[in-house]
Amino acid sequence: MRYEGVLKKMLTEITDEVQYYLVFEKDFINLNQLMDKKLSINFLRYQCLNCGLEKKIFRQGYCYDCWSSIPQAGEWIMRPELSKAHLEEEDRDLDFEKRSQLQPHVVYLANSSDVKVGVTRKSQIPTRWIDQGAHEAIEIVEVPNRYLAGITEVALKDHVSDKTNWRKMLTNDVLDLNLAEEREKLKDFLPEEVKPYYLANNEELEIKFPVLEFPTQVKTLNLEKSLFYEGVLKGIKGQYLIFGDGTVFNVRGHEGFVVELKVVV
Known part of the structure; x- marks a missing residue:
């Protein structure tokens, strides 16, 4: 073939x-x-x-x-805390940025190699976790726009990594953890404006790879x-x-x- x-x-x-x-x-x-x-x-x-x-x-x-020119590659893609569509401020294409940024986003914990914090659109769960090779993941907060998700990630990465060790992930040098307990440890570090969106009862998802x-x-x-x-x-x-x-x-x-x-x- x-x-x-x-x-x-x-x-x-x-x-x-x-x-x-x-x-x-x-x-x-x-x-x-x-x-x-x-x-x-x-x-x-x-x-x-x-x-x-x-x-x-x-x-x-x-x-x-x-x-260097299309909205799909704006800096806010990799750094969601730079999102400004909620302020009606354009980066490269305000209409595109509104469609992408002004929708529900999730801040999550994923365990691929070690526990990491990340951001994705709600519609991208569990795809985002699969793409990162996470064998388990759980939501922390669900917020109405990308900016709030971004400032949450910035606040939490002082206490948990925002990177995946891809070598450990691929050699399966990983640990199973209770992500609900890990989430609870981070609750007090959420920005004040995000605390009302905390998800206390969501259960972790386990993912099996071929x-x-x-x-x-x-x-x-x-x-x-x-x-x-x-x-x-x-x-x-x-x-x-x-x-x-x-x-x-x-x-x-x-x-x-x-x-x-x-x-x-």
């Missing part, structure tokens, strides 16, 4: 274990069905996810010109340095493909790369 297309982050569906899909323009693949099969990945060219031109990808699947074998050490596949790779697929966690020789491939980190993917065996 042969597939070709521009990489975008894998789509997911949560069932007994997470189902993963690569979606190309003319085809899609359920990657769970390729477990324990030999795959080859061949880098062909770039294709910006916004303008569609064959230009070197800068960040987030965009060429530099698009990344992994046959975790590597003891990981080595990353970078298609700009290695244009071709072949290996046996042993698992998928977060947005990573895990291969039998310890190689891991960050699909989301290669958005905008056009590849040929073959099932060799």
Whole structure:
């Protein structure tokens, strides 16, 4: 079997274990069905996810010109505390920013390697947790806009990490914790204007990933340095493909790369 297309982050569906899909323009693949099969990945060219031109990808699947101008790549995406749509202040496109920022957002705890705090739109749960490779997660607050979520994250990351140790996550060097207890420890550190939105009764969600074998050490596949790779697929966690020789491939980190993917065996 042969597939070709521009990489975008894998789509997911949560069932007994997470189902993963690569979606190309003319085809899609359920990657769970390729477990324990030999795959080859061949880098062909770039294709910006916004303008569609064959230009070197800068960040987030965009060429530099698009990344530096489109509202989908505004600084408030990575730093939600900079959101200003609730003040009617424009960053790059106020209409877009209102649609994105003025909707329910959740601040959460996720356990991928160690407990971390994060922010996402309510509509992105549990997708955001799956993308981070979290085997358990729980909501802390649900607020009406991105700004309130952002200032909550800023306040809480003085007391809990906001980063994922992706190597620990991929080698399954993780602990199971009672996230409801961890949430309760953070309650007093919430900003005053956010405390009314505290979620005291939500239960944690446990997530199972399709992994046959975790590597003891990981080595990353970078298609700009290695244009071709072949290996046996042993698992998928977060947005990573895990291969039998310890190689891991960050699909989301290669958005905008056009590849040929073959099932060799």
